[in-house]
Amino acid sequence: MSSEQQAELNLRREIKMNETEVHRLVNQVSLGNNAAKEVKALEALPRSVEIEAKLPTLRSKVARLAAFAEPLKETKQRLAESRKKLKLMQEAGSGRIAGLEASGQQDEQSAMVPSGVSRGELTEEQEAELAELQPEVAQRKQQNRETKAKYYRGLKAAAGRVVVLEELAG
Numbered sequence: 510m511s512s513e514q515q516a517e518l519n520l521r522r523e524i525k526m527n528e529t530e531v532h533r534l535v536n537q538v539s540l541g542n543n544a545a546k547e548v549k550a551l552e553a554l555p556r557s558v559e560i561e562a563k564l565p566t567l568r569s570k571v572a573r574l575a576a577f578a579e580p581l582k583e584t585k586q587r588l589a590e591s592r593k594k595l596k597l598m599q600e601a602g603s604g605r606i607a608g609l610e611a612s613g614q615q616d617e618q619s620a621m622v623p624s625g626v627s628r629g630e631l632t633e634e635q636e637a638e639l640a641e642l643q644p645e646v647a648q649r650k651q652q653n654r655e656t657k658a659k660y661y662r663g664l665k666a667a668a669g670r671v672v673v674l675e676e677l678a679g
Contacts (some may be wrong), residue, residue, distance in 0.1 A: 528588060531585055532653075545571045553562065554674050
C-alpha cells in the first residue's frame with residue numbers, strides 16, 4: 510500500500526471515529542435538551558412534594574449533559590476539516606490518475622479508482638480489517654437501538670407523568 514493510500518485510509522478511519530463521536534455527543538446533548546424541557550414544564554406547574562423531589566435530579570442531569578455541547582462543536586469542526594482534507598486528497602489523486610492515463614501508464618479500469626485497487630477487490634489486510642470491524646459495528650448498532658428504545662420509554666413515561674401532574678394541578 511502506498512503512503513498516499515495509507516494516508517487516505519487513516520483519514521477515513523479518523524472520519525469514521527469522528528462521525529461515531531458526533532452521533533454519541535448529539536444523543537447526549539439531545540438528552541440534556543429534553544431534560545431541560547422537562548424541568549421547564551415541571552417548574553410551570555404548581556409546586557408539590559413530588560415535583561420538588563424530582564427537580565434537583567433533573568437539574569443536575571441538565572447540568573451534567575450540558576457539558577457535552579462544547580465537545581460536540583469541536584468534534585463537528587474536526588469532522589468537517591477531515592472531510593475537506595479527504596476531498597482534497599481525492600481530487601489530487603484524480604489529477605495524478607488523469608496524468609498517468611494521458612501518458613498511457615495506466616489502464617482504464619485502474620484510472621477509475623483513485624486508490625489503484627479495482628472496486629470489489631479487497632486486499633487480505635482490508636478483508637481482515639473488515640472481518641474485525643463488522644461485529645463491532647453490529648454491536649454498536651444494537652446498542653444504539655437499545656439506547657434509543659430506553660430513551661423513548663423514558664420520554665413516554667415523563668410525558669405520562671406530566672399529564673398526571675397537570676391533572677393534579679388542574
